[in-house]
Amino acid sequence: xxxxxxxxxxxxxxxxxxxxxxxxxxxxxxxxxxxxxxxxxxxxxxxxxxxxxxxxxxxxxxxxxxxxxxxxxxxxxxxxxxxxxxxxxxxxxxxxxxxxxxxxxxxxxxxxxxxxxxxxxxxx
Amino acid sequence: xxxxxxxxxxxxxxxxxxxxxxxxxxxxxxxxxxxxxxxxxxxxxxxxxxxxxxxxxxxxxxxxxxxxxxxxxxxxxxxxxxxxxxxxxxxxxxxxxxxxxxxxxxxxxxxxxxxxxxxxxxxx
DNA sequence: TTGAATGCAAAAAATTTGCATATTG
DNA sequence: CAATATGCAAATTTTTTGCATTCAA
Numbered sequence: 001x002x003x004x005x006x007x008x009x010x011x012x013x014x015x016x017x018x019x020x021x022x023x024x025x026x027x028x029x030x031x032x033x034x035x036x037x038x039x040x041x042x043x044x045x046x047x048x049x050x051x052x053x054x055x056x057x058x059x060x061x062x063x064x065x066x067x068x069x070x071x072x073x074x075x076x077x078x079x080x081x082x083x084x085x086x087x088x089x090x091x092x093x094x095x096x097x098x099x100x101x102x103x104x105x106x107x108x109x110x111x112x113x114x115x116x117x118x119x120x121x122x123x124x
Numbered sequence: 125x126x127x128x129x130x131x132x133x134x135x136x137x138x139x140x141x142x143x144x145x146x147x148x149x150x151x152x153x154x155x156x157x158x159x160x161x162x163x164x165x166x167x168x169x170x171x172x173x174x175x176x177x178x179x180x181x182x183x184x185x186x187x188x189x190x191x192x193x194x195x196x197x198x199x200x201x202x203x204x205x206x207x208x209x210x211x212x213x214x215x216x217x218x219x220x221x222x223x224x225x226x227x228x229x230x231x232x233x234x235x236x237x238x239x240x241x242x243x244x245x246x247x248x
Numbered sequence: 249t250t251g252a253a254t255g256c257a258a259a260a261a262a263t264t265t266g267c268a269t270a271t272t273g
Numbered sequence: 274c275a276a277t278a279t280g281c282a283a284a285t286t287t288t289t290t291g292c293a294t295t296c297a298a
Contacts (some may be wrong), residue, residue: 012287013287013288014287028255029254029255030254030255030256031287031288032254032255032256032288032289032290033253033254033255035287035288035289036253036254036289037253051175054181055262055263055286055287056286056287056288057178057287057288068217070217070221070223070225072223073226079221079223081217081220081221081223085213085216085217085220086213088212088213089209089210089212089213092209093192093194093205093209093232096205096209097194097203097205097237098236098237098240099194099196099203099205099232099234099235099236099237100234100235100240101194101232101233101234102197102232102233102234102235103232105233106232106233108217108223108225108226108227108230109225109226109229109230110223110224110225110226111223111224111226112222112223113221113222113223116222116224136262137262137263138261138262152280153279153280154279154280154281155262155263156263156264156265156279156280156281157278157279157280159262159263159264160264160278160279161278179261179262179287179288180261180262180263181262181263
């Protein structure tokens, strides 16, 4: 299961389910098992949950941390950026408001370079 | 409807529904109406959608923009911070990756000052 | 044998859609 | 009358839970 999340980089429960089923094995693993395992891994701090997709949560391996997720509202692509850019922000927030932001679970929405170029002002 | 979102600051469809129903009127407004209206307002750019809660989307008025949402994973409180802190981040990202981040829809997860103090290392 | 993990089925919760009826202009 | 918005009911989608079973220590 952890292997699945690691292999996928970041995935919705549905993705994980598909991945596990593709790997074969009978009977097929059940969705409830995926949800339960994912919840457990989250508690253990081995995977993190982030709302990347609009409808479903996404999980990504903890080692994969230290990245920002850049979600393009036009094409849906999820890119990544080093987290150091956000560290300043986190430090600043902490100093000013006392809020300790978890930068490893950070998702930013916007438009990727390609989409911004294709259609600078157009919606999805 | 817009008034409801404005009055609430930020709210899930359920919150909006409750607010409208509390305002009275028979028959009670229906959930589908709320979803449809919210989707419309979003398209018009009058409200923004952000995944503040774990299960449901949250909407907040566009004028309310220029704020970061700070969601505490311990107590669930949603605080706000001026957006300027994130502008640097956005500018930096754009320069380095070409990604144009929408800072007005930004939600950060972490722990608010009160919770961090109560229990510096404890989970929710 | 006891406890953790799992499949399966059913329940909840959140969101969407079809359709007939208002309501507005 | 035409176009739009709304209520209502039913369908979808995503996630959770109860229960009986299985597997391993």
